[in-house]
Amino acid sequence: MFQSKTARWVLIILGLCVVVLLSFSVGVSVGYRKATFSYKWRENYDRNFGGPSFRGAAFPPEPPFMMSAHGTVGSIVQITPSDFIVVGRDGTERMVTFSSSTTIRSNEDMLHSSDLKAGDQVLVIGAPDDEGRIGARFIRVFR
Template sequence: MKTYITNLKEFVETQNFKRVIKIVGTLAVVFFVFQAGVFMGFRKASFFCNFGDNFRKNFGAPRDEFRGMMNRDMPNAHGVVGKVVGVSLPNIIVAGDDGVEKIISVSKKTFVRKFRDNIKAEEIKIDDSVIVVGAPLKDGKIDARLIRIMPIQPLQKTATSTNP
């Protein structure tokens, strides 16, 4: 008479059991990847919603002016590339290349870099071109982790006509 443990060992060694384990493992991986996508989508949508709710408070604009942006893509919740239009530390305002102004919250944990040098946040000036990487805050601002000040791009020479 076979014991319970012997029967269990034989069952675990069958091809059907191995197939079931592979299928369950694959489904678990697919589920976790899907959940990660849902989580990131929720964070991005949450930032966009909070950005809209706080637009008037942050920029002093009427709420109806924000409705024109609804047909655009959601703004990037984790950073911005653009030009500094306002500095009032601990916040700076950056006009992004997507046409959306964002308030960037600067803290002591924020790294500010210009070329290879670390600089102080107080050295950020209006019209600086910046790249900001950070995390979205519930009030629609971005908590900056890194602000990189980019060099000024040289103006491109335009072709001139020599015809009189």
């Protein structure tokens, strides 16, 4: 079967189709998650960040293109016992919640949520919730 040129070309084309379709479906899945999170971030902006941004706009700002839903990198600007707000490089705020199961590390040390403070550079891995927030599973603090 593989000696035939036609059979080889058919196999190559089929393989390419599989790769293209798989890539497309991964892209659709990732895009859907980002779009859903961006929508929920905007819908819950007032509740999470306490009203319009410092720019004085009457409505919540448009999320930049589409936001990553499973983590963020930035500096902490505000912190409470159960959550904190991270501002990323693009200037967008993101609410991150943590629980007793969240692992927080700085260099080799394990930290507690009470060790986090405003101004810390953090990287968060987590999952989005229905209120446009990220539930942190792991936080790496860069000090």
